[in-house]
Amino acid sequence: MARHPKRRQAGRRSPFAAAALIGIGLLLTGGIYAGASAAMAATSDNTAPTASMGNADNGKKLFQANCATCHGLNLQGTENGPSLVGVGELAVHFQVSTGRMPLQAQGPQAPQKPVQFTEAQIADIGAFVQSVAPGPSYPDNRIIDGQGDVARGAELFRINCAMCHNVAAAGGALTEGKYAPNIHTTSALNIYAAMVTGPQNMPVFNNMNLTPEDKRDIISSLLWLQQNESPGGYGLGDLGPVSEGLFIWIFGIGTLIAVTVWITAKSN
Known part of the structure; x- marks a missing residue:
């Protein structure tokens, strides 16, 4: 008898269809997230x-309503x-645009928290303080444009700042509960302000x-770090060889031990 070729069942999908759909979904989700993150970063940098x-x-x-209780009516x-x-x-x-002030509670140092004022209100408070007792003011736009020498700025950062903030600007612990914050989301203006006001x-x-x-060069190098992912892959918090070694020991060697035990158990 002649064999009739089996007809493909109607509606049957390729075994690779599900994987292709998942891949497309991940690509779309990642693209949307990356675009939204870049837009938010650009907005936050340009509002100051x-x-x-x-x-x-x-x-x-x-100032009288929110700051004078601690700092006095006349500063x-x-x-x-x-x-x-x-x-x-x-x-x-x-201090105010990072949420450090008004201070929530006394402690070793003021932590960052949600900002309580608009940019216009922050500028108004600053103008009042500047009018009573002048001090450092906003820099020229060129200083914070991010167009300086990135390589030279990275070298200057390593020499002057990395002992506290970590070579990857990830921050680090200091004494008595104090710490140097990470600079991964700090605006160019606030990086300059920190250097000038201490x-x-x-x-x-x-x-x-x-x-x-x-x-300018230091700010440019830090902005470059913020805008470029770690070339070595997952940064593990950018805390250095201790965290990387711990990760390898726990997950890398731990996985090898688990596989070895499994193979031995199967062979027995």
Whole structure:
């Protein structure tokens, strides 16, 4: 009898269809996430003012309502907070735009937390502080444009900053519960502000320590790190050889031991 070829069942899918659909879904999800992250980063970097344009009168009202309890009505300081004479609007922007101020509770240092004021309100408070007792102000746009010498900036960062912030800008522990924060999401303006105003445990880098061009190069190198993924793959927090060695010991060697035990058990 002649054999009739089997007809493919209607509606039957290729065994690779599910894998292809999953791959397409992952690619689309990853692309959307990457695009959204880049858009958010660009927005956060461009919202900070780079020139003093706040309203000191509005800033005075905001300061009296939210800051004077600790820092005094005339910025003279109290038992609960230091004097703000001479800190300037740049220090105000750094502390308030990162959520460190107003302080939630006394501790070794002020942690970052959700911001309580708009950019306009922060500029107003800074303008009031600047009008009462002037200090460091916003830099020229060129300093924070991210177009400096990235390689030279990375070298300067390693020499001057990496002992606290880690060579990959991932932060690190200090003494007595203090710590150097990571700089992976810090804006160019706040990186400059930290160098110029020396918040909390950070030293002040004036133009004798680091020239404006040095600061520009350091900022450019840090922005490059923020915008480029680790070329070595998963960074494990960028904490250095200790975390990497621990990961290899626990997961790498642990997996080898588990496979060895499994093979031995099967052979027996």
